[in-house]
Amino acid sequence: MMMADIMKCSLCKTNPKIYYQRHSGLNFCKECFIKYILKRARKTIGRKNITKDMTIIVGLSGGKDSLVMAHVLKELYKPIPNTRIIGVMVDEGIEGYRKEGITHAIEFCEEYNMEYKIATFKETVGYNLDEIVKIAKEKNVNLNPCTFCGVIRRKILNKVSLNENADYLAIGHNLDDIAQAVMMNYIKGDINKLAILGKDAGSSLFVKRMKPLQDIPEHEVLLFADLIGLNYHKDPCPYSSISYRAEVSDIVENLEKKHPGTSYSIVSGFKKLIEHIPVEKNMSICKYCGEAGSSEICKSCALLENLGIRV
Amino acid sequence: MMMADIMKCSLCKTNPKIYYQRHSGLNFCKECFIKYILKRARKTIGRKNITKDMTIIVGLSGGKDSLVMAHVLKELYKPIPNTRIIGVMVDEGIEGYRKEGITHAIEFCEEYNMEYKIATFKETVGYNLDEIVKIAKEKNVNLNPCTFCGVIRRKILNKVSLNENADYLAIGHNLDDIAQAVMMNYIKGDINKLAILGKDAGSSLFVKRMKPLQDIPEHEVLLFADLIGLNYHKDPCPYSSISYRAEVSDIVENLEKKHPGTSYSIVSGFKKLIEHIPVEKNMSICKYCGEAGSSEICKSCALLENLGIRV
Numbered sequence: 031m032m033m034a035d036i037m038k039c040s041l042c043k044t045n046p047k048i049y050y051q052r053h054s055g056l057n058f059c060k061e062c063f064i065k066y067i068l069k070r071a072r073k074t075i076g077r078k079n080i081t082k083d084m085t086i087i088v089g090l091s092g093g094k095d096s097l098v099m100a101h102v103l104k105e106l107y108k109p110i111p112n113t114r115i116i117g118v119m120v121d122e123g124i125e126g127y128r129k130e131g132i133t134h135a136i137e138f139c140e141e142y143n144m145e146y147k148i149a150t151f152k153e154t155v156g157y158n159l160d161e162i163v164k165i166a167k168e169k170n171v172n173l174n175p176c177t178f179c180g181v182i183r184r185k186i187l188n189k190v191s192l193n194e195n196a197d198y199l200a201i202g203h204n205l206d207d208i209a210q211a212v213m214m215n216y217i218k219g220d221i222n223k224l225a226i227l228g229k230d231a232g233s234s235l236f237v238k239r240m241k242p243l244q245d246i247p248e249h250e251v252l253l254f255a256d257l258i259g260l261n262y263h264k265d266p267c268p269y270s271s272i273s274y275r276a277e278v279s280d281i282v283e284n285l286e287k288k289h290p291g292t293s294y295s296i297v298s299g300f301k302k303l304i305e306h307i308p309v310e311k312n313m314s315i316c317k318y319c320g321e322a323g324s325s326e327i328c329k330s331c332a333l334l335e336n337l338g339i340r341v
Numbered sequence: 342m343m344m345a346d347i348m349k350c351s352l353c354k355t356n357p358k359i360y361y362q363r364h365s366g367l368n369f370c371k372e373c374f375i376k377y378i379l380k381r382a383r384k385t386i387g388r389k390n391i392t393k394d395m396t397i398i399v400g401l402s403g404g405k406d407s408l409v410m411a412h413v414l415k416e417l418y419k420p421i422p423n424t425r426i427i428g429v430m431v432d433e434g435i436e437g438y439r440k441e442g443i444t445h446a447i448e449f450c451e452e453y454n455m456e457y458k459i460a461t462f463k464e465t466v467g468y469n470l471d472e473i474v475k476i477a478k479e480k481n482v483n484l485n486p487c488t489f490c491g492v493i494r495r496k497i498l499n500k501v502s503l504n505e506n507a508d509y510l511a512i513g514h515n516l517d518d519i520a521q522a523v524m525m526n527y528i529k530g531d532i533n534k535l536a537i538l539g540k541d542a543g544s545s546l547f548v549k550r551m552k553p554l555q556d557i558p559e560h561e562v563l564l565f566a567d568l569i570g571l572n573y574h575k576d577p578c579p580y581s582s583i584s585y586r587a588e589v590s591d592i593v594e595n596l597e598k599k600h601p602g603t604s605y606s607i608v609s610g611f612k613k614l615i616e617h618i619p620v621e622k623n624m625s626i627c628k629y630c631g632e633a634g635s636s637e638i639c640k641s642c643a644l645l646e647n648l649g650i651r652v
Contacts, residue, residue: 299530
């Protein structure tokens with residue numbers, strides 16, 4: 031009786047199941063689940079991109095998503111000759127939060143024998159995020175910390191990628207992250223952001239992006255991280271709770287609980303929609319920093335100028 | 342002191358304000374608000390559509406939206422020669438609910454000297470909605486009553502419109518209704534429904550639709566109804582609370598409360614998106630009922646056949 035209760039893996043039919051995937055109805059054992067995630071990511075990246083002489087910059091926060099992504103990339107490119115996978119940690123300067131994430135990322139890179147770089151807000155734009163948020167508050171500029179952070183972080187990651195002549199910048203967004211971002215821009219009615227979310231800018235000024243985990247739901251990324259024994263940073267960013275995104279994240283999470291597959295349907299509908307939407311390609315060089323932007327002043331310089339702290 | 346507290350209308354600067362519009366910052370008196378709503382609807386309908394020799398079928402449930410729409414159409418077409426505006430009430434057969442709505446609609450039509458017709462589910466498809474819902478339950482068919490109701494109601498309204506050779510079928514959806522429908526299909530990832538929502542089918546088998554209130558938020562429709570003293574049906578449909586739409590409606594309502602303008606941004610973003618999306622134009626004649634459908638069996642006949650009650 032007790033033995034019969036142990037469910038077997040639907041794939042290998044041998045090992046005990048450790049995970050039941052609701053939408054497919056499949057049971058997975060540890061080994062088959064790990065293989066499945068690698069296969070899923072390989073499909074997302076595309077066979078033609080897993081080829082020799084590639085340079086990939088990997089944004090590493092030290093959290094589960096970025097470290098799982100880096101692990102997956104290391105595995106998938108292991109048999110490929112002459113591939114460079116370089117981790118980049120961006121230190122925004124968030125007191126009591128960022129240092130621990132970077133520590134985890136460094137430990138990961140050392141364990142995986144992965145080249146890495148650390149870039150800071152301070153050395154790039156002259157101020158760290160805590161200082162920028164404080165100044166914005168003092169000047170009564172009502173902008174979410176996540177907006178500053180996202181704009182500057184993207185600028186830094188793009189800059190490092192161009193400096194390294196990278197083929198791709200890999201970002202650890204999972205399916206839930208993408209569903210949230212899509213919903214947020216649906217609600218805001220921001221179709222330019224939707225277009226950028228779904229497609230590359232198509233300009234040599236912006237390195238192409240790769241999101242190996244984009245088809246994998248967050249809880250599967252988490253399970254994978256724990257199964258392979260990753261030591262990742264678990265704390266949430268202290269600024270995240272006050273973001274609009276957190277509100278939308280709650281909405282999507284609640285819908286997903288009541289109607290499993292909601293994140294997937296949001297993203298798959300979005301992908302179909304976005305095929306028809308043209309990306310605005312008026313890229314230019316920022317007259318202040320000389321880097322890529324969508325108008326004559328890049329978003330990062332515009333935000334800092336608005337605060338009177340553009341260096 | 343007391344006199345100074347009475348705020349004046351921002352438009353006529355004379356009458357006391359009765360409504361403050363948050364997004365514009367304007368105060369309206371009763372007269373200016375009524376004029377404003379008529380102007381807004383005229384803009385939505387388009388000047389070129391307010392012309393002589395038109396036949397417009399107006400779907401009337403007896404609720405505030407459909408009666409406000411009918412009032413607005415009557416007002417806008419008053420100076421136009423040779424226009425027919427015909428009310429159509431669809432009796433789905435919902436015990437303890439629909440009769441009262443139809444009574445309000447008939448009273449409206451008589452007061453406004455408006456031609457009207459009553460069509461029933463029973464005489465069109467052989468069963469009323471209560472019977473269909475009961476049969477679905479008995480046969481364990483897990484389909485929302487709103488799905489049956491919407492599909493059959495649309496079929497009936499289209500049929501009546503074609504019989505009357507109508508130029509337009511006018512539907513009383515307000516801005517909030519449209520925001521909800523858009524969000525629901527964003528979440529389901531149903532881009533065909535999104536395309537149909539945003540555009541006419543472009544086929545002579547389907548009469549063109551007009552939504553005069555589509556740019557007016559629900560609370561303004563309600564205020565207008567009360568200001569002009571409309572006597573409308575106030576009860577909610579007994580089936581509405583169990584619909585997926587009710588869940589999405591709560592989400593949009595909560596967002597609107599915290600972030601005024603959300604419904605507007607959802608719809609305006611959607612309109613920009615939808616310009617790029619082609620409508621699938623494979624219209625055909627249903628092999629059972631001989632009416633328009635998107636495949637060889639129309640949705641109405643398919644639903645009824647699935648229940649084994651297609652007449």
